[in-house]
Amino acid sequence: MSGAPLDLACELLAASLEAWRVAGRVEPTADGAIAIRATRQIRIEPAPNNSTFRWMVAIEGRRRPAISLLAVLRQVRQALDPDHAATSVRIAVAPLLPS
Amino acid sequence: MSGAPAIPVCVLTGFLGSGKTTMLGHLLRQPEFSRTAVIINEFGEIGLDHELIEASEDSVIALTTGCLCCKVRTDLVETLQDLLRRRDAGAFPQKFDRVVIETSGLADPAPILHALMTDVGLAGRLALDGVVTAVDAVTGEATLEREAISRKQVAVADRIVLSKLDLTQGLAPALASRLAALNSAAPTLRAVHGRIEAASLFGAAPRDAATGAHDVGSWLAQASGPAHDHHDAEIKTYTVVRVAPIRAVALTLFLEALAEHCGADLLRLKGIVNIAESPDRPAVIHGVQHVFHAPAWLERWPSADRASRMVFITRRIPRRWVEALLDAIGAEVAGVIGR
Numbered sequence: 001m002s003g004a005p006l007d008l009a010c011e012l013l014a015a016s017l018e019a020w021r022v023a024g025r026v027e028p029t030a031d032g033a034i035a036i037r038a039t040r041q042i043r044i045e046p047a048p049n050n051s052t053f054r055w056m057v058a059i060e061g062r063r064r065p066a067i068s069l070l071a072v073l074r075q076v077r078q079a080l081d082p083d084h085a086a087t088s089v090r091i092a093v094a095p096l097l098p099s
Numbered sequence: 100m101s102g103a104p105a106i107p108v109c110v111l112t113g114f115l116g117s118g119k120t121t122m123l124g125h126l127l128r129q130p131e132f133s134r135t136a137v138i139i140n141e142f143g144e145i146g147l148d149h150e151l152i153e154a155s156e157d158s159v160i161a162l163t164t165g166c167l168c169c170k171v172r173t174d175l176v177e178t179l180q181d182l183l184r185r186r187d188a189g190a191f192p193q194k195f196d197r198v199v200i201e202t203s204g205l206a207d208p209a210p211i212l213h214a215l216m217t218d219v220g221l222a223g224r225l226a227l228d229g230v231v232t233a234v235d236a237v238t239g240e241a242t243l244e245r246e247a248i249s250r251k252q253v254a255v256a257d258r259i260v261l262s263k264l265d266l267t268q269g270l271a272p273a274l275a276s277r278l279a280a281l282n283s284a285a286p287t288l289r290a291v292h293g294r295i296e297a298a299s300l301f302g303a304a305p306r307d308a309a310t311g312a313h314d315v316g317s318w319l320a321q322a323s324g325p326a327h328d329h330h331d332a333e334i335k336t337y338t339v340v341r342v343a344p345i346r347a348v349a350l351t352l353f354l355e356a357l358a359e360h361c362g363a364d365l366l367r368l369k370g371i372v373n374i375a376e377s378p379d380r381p382a383v384i385h386g387v388q389h390v391f392h393a394p395a396w397l398e399r400w401p402s403a404d405r406a407s408r409m410v411f412i413t414r415r416i417p418r419r420w421v422e423a424l425l426d427a428i429g430a431e432v433a434g435v436i437g438r
Contacts, residue, residue: 005430012420012427019360019420054431069431070356077360086359 009044009069010034016073020081040079044072105226108179108198108215109301113233114242114249115204118262121293122233123201129297136182136195138175140203175200175211176218183224197301198225207248208232208255209363213390227385227392231300232256233290236264240274243281253278254334254366254412255387256285258300264289283336284369284410334366337418339425341407344375349432350382353425358389361416365389370409371397384409 006028013034014026024038033045043058053065057075066072077084113119120139126132179198186194202208208230215227232252235242239261242249253259259278261270270289278287288299345353350372357365368386372394382394411421 008423008427008430012423015417015420015423016360019415019417054435068352069427070352070359073356073360084360085362 006032006034006046009072012069012073013044013076016076017080020077020084022080024080036076036080038080042076042079044076105224106196106198107228107301108200108225109228110200110202110208110211110215110230111233112202112206112208112230112252112256113204113260113262114235114246114252116238117204117233117235117242118260118290118293119201119204119233122260122262122290122295123199125290125294126199126297126300131297132197134193134195135197135199136186136191138178138182138198138200140175140201140206176214176221179225180220183221197228205248208252209366209387212255212387216385216387216390216392228301229257230255231258231260232285233260233262234274234278236261236267236270236274240271240277243274243277250281250334251366253281253285256282259285259287260290260295260300261287262290262293265292281334281336282367282412284338284412333414334412335414335416335418336410336412337421339370339407339409339411339418339422341373341425342405343429344373344378345407345425345429346375346432346436347377348436349425349429350374350384352428352432354384354386354391356424356428357386357421358391361389361413363388364414364416365411366414367412368409370407371401372407372409373405378405381405 010026010028013036017024017026017036017038022038024036026034026036029035029043031045033043036042036044040060042060045056045058047053047056047065051065053067055066055069055072057064057066057072059075059079064075066075074086077086111119111123123137123139127135127137182195182198185191200211202211212227212230215221215225232255234253243253259282264270275287288295357368365386365388368384368391370384372382372384374380374382377396379399380396381400382396384394385392411418413421
């Protein structure tokens with residue numbers, strides 16, 4: 001179960017292609033998945049309910065699970081924008097909530 | 100760790116000849132600046148700027164070994180640590196209660212801010228108070244056109260100070276519009292013959308309950324108004340507003356994704372966020388590129404408006420992507436944790 005509605009995931013991926021300046025189309029499929037048609041063909045679908053993962057990402061037919069939408073985004077970017085060098089966030093040590 | 104309130108640090112930046120040193124000289128003559136330690140970074144074999152500052156010799160340190168932003172991890176951090184050690188040891192006639200860092204005109208302020216925000220040795224002792232950027236009213240427009248670093252200096256500012264207005268027929272509309280396009284969130288102040296009231300410059304960043312007063316309204320400036328975009332060639336400023344509270348984990352994931360995908364193109368992010376788990380104490384967030392300050396928790400909301408407001412100053416990052424990212428992460432977290 002993905003947790004995020006498919007339309008929001010679809011919009012995020014479409015906006016991501018635009019942000020990364022990657023030519024391509026993102027559209028929902030009739031069977032409840034998301035298809036990305038760009039330099040590579042990508043299909044993203046919610047993982048089965050009994051899965052540890054939330055999404056399945058198939059790039060040119062090769063399927064890999066993803067734990068979250070951010071993991072999906074990372075896989076898609078690696079496939080379509082391989083020159084991008086990801087940076088890690090640095091946050092000064094602090095509690096997530098006020099004490 | 101002393102447990103004492105953190106000492107505010109102001110970063111004074113601006114391109115070469117923008118009037119930083121003149122302004123600093125005037126500021127240091129004001130009584131409220133009598134307990135200020137000043138670090139001046141000069142680029143060149145022989146530093147001159149520190150000679151132009153009339154202040155106690157002990158309280159002004161010149162760093163002439165190179166541009167601060169290039170050697171920040173060593174020179175600046177070591178200098179600040181040394182200052183704190185000397186302060187603790189009572190080496191100064193009066194303990195300073197503020198630090199001003201004047202960068203070289205060619206410095207990228209971002210690495211300096213990173214060092215202040217993340218260095219373990221400085222954390223808790225010093226707190227970034229804000230970035231003040233001087234802009235020459237005479238040559239500023241041409242400089243901004245020509246020099247990418249000057250655009251970045253303006254983009255990360257909490258306060259913009261126009262200098263040399265006495266040499267022009269007032270503020271040129273082109274410069275005003277350029278500054279608004281680069282950073283509409285920062286108030287623009289005017290220095291007259293290099294003079295400006297200290298009170299209007301400092302205390303720019305809101306702080307948490309432990310460190311004292313806060314002024315979220317002016318810090319976020321136009322963030323509370325209608326969302327809008329301003330366009331320079333590459334740099335955009337926009338405000339993302341969300342009425343629904345945001346879960347703490349969703350905010351963390353959002354910041355992680357921004358850092359991972361935007362890196363240096365996220366010039367500045369500041370905001371006040373309604374965290375679902377902390378409805379009465381909003382979080383103040385502050386980031387420069389991929390480095391985010393630990394959230395500061397305000398004691399209470401500064402106004403009746405409890406919407407989350409995040410001001411983005413970015414290079415080539417579409418607003419649509421930022422909003423889609425926040426919404427999708429929020430929905431995913433809600434779906435997993437339960438609404």
